[in-house]
Amino acid sequence: MNILSRREFLAGAAASAAALGVAASAKGASFGNPDRPPEGRINGKSPTSLDDPGPKNPDLAKQFPSMQDPPPTDVNGMPLFWASFNNAHKRIQNGGWAREVTQADFAISEDIAGVNMRLSQYGIRELHWHQQAEWAIMLEGTCRITTLDESGRPQVGDVKNGDLWYFPAGLPHSLQGLGETGAEFLLAFDNGRSTEFNTLMLTDWVAHTPPDVLALNFGVPADAFKNIPLDQKWIFQGKDPGPLGADERAVRSAKGAPPHPFVFPLSSMAPTRQSRGGSVQVVDSGNFNASKTVAAALVTVKPGAMRELHWHPNADEWQYYLKGEARMTVFDTGPKAQTADFKAGDVGYVKKSLGHYVQNMGKTDMVFVEIFKSDHYAEVSLSDWLRHTPPQLVMHHLNISAETLAQLASVRPDVV
Ligand code: MN
Ligand code: MN
Secondary structure, eight states: OOOGGGGSEEEOOOHHHHHHHHHHTTSSSSSSTTSSOOSSSGGGGGGEEEEEEEEOOHHHHHTTTHHSSSTTTTTOOOOOOOHHHHHHHHHHHTTTTEEEEEEETTTTSOOEEEEEEEETTTEEEEEEEEEEEEEEEEEEEEEEEEOOOTEEEEEEEEEEEOEEEOTTTTOEEEEEEEEEEEEEEEEEEETOOOOSOOEEEEHHHOOOOOOOHHHHHSSSSSSHHHHHSSSOOOOOOOOOOOOOOHHHHHHOOOTTTTTSOOOOOGGOOSSSEEEHHHHHHHESSTTSTTSOOOEEEEEEEOOOOOEEEESSSOOOOEEEEEHHHHEOOOOOTTTEEEEEEETTTEEEEEEEEOOEEEEEEESOOEEEEEEEEEOOOOOOHHHHHHSSSSSSHHHHTTTTEEEEEEHHHOOOTTTO
């Protein structure tokens, strides 16, 4: 079943503007918040309950308007669901660098750990493997990947800007920046505790295996390995690997190629949903068959529009912001509601089934990717739910008129 075919991903510019108008005119009216509980600036009657005379870093503070001055509908508190690569420590070597956001410093992020990596032109991330699956989206340039599946079937591929790869847990692989601009990409591991700085590396293993065992294993004299590096290479500067075809011929196996490619051309995929408010491309094991443990959606939201109120019944959502400015409010039991702001390079996280929206707060397109530890993408839309619930039942919950409910039901994201 294609759940997306009957669902609006994005509320349109006109619809969200209308909603803002409604909110503004309802301010002070008796509709619950901001009156109960009395949280938010609007309830601060004493002047010194609102100012902020203590130590501060204004340049940093102004990046977070929703933290400094939350909307009055925010209530209570919740674990931080904002993180960023912008202030993540870079490990730099000749050939490139990497930085990461893992559960070690982003406690809420149980399902996914993120890595942002740069490889120079011909820079190499050395042959390695790890206990987690690795999903990636290219952010710049081109990257040549190599891998081998558990049936001994190799794949070499050149992955260009906007495209994806996925390596199942435990499969060995390498990465190399190609072309004049090298490569930059985002990696998502399907375990929040995993880290880029703790992977199983070819150089480490060979350096820590007795020479006579290497000789026996490979059928060569022990001194064939006398020049092996004693320290892991991790990222290092390489040379032009030459044409893809030559590498493909060099790795060819009688066992053939993997049945499902480990790369996916997302940059040339048609949108799964498109409206006046933006577009979304959903990639999961249904179209990217190899990606058995990671589902993703690349979302573009136009200025004035937003990703509508919704939740995901099957998995936590890990977000990476590629472009523009956004704010998101997460709703939890309690009630709890908290709003945070996001810019390019930032990371957001929403626990499974918690309600949220993502609003474009800038004047340009806002682009982010939603990543889930699941074989499939799933969501429930609030407006879809209300449209397909008996009207009397909805009216009795929200104290709205039949006329208002009919208007809710007629809102379409692609209608001005
Ligand atoms: Mn890896
Ligand atoms: Mn979502």
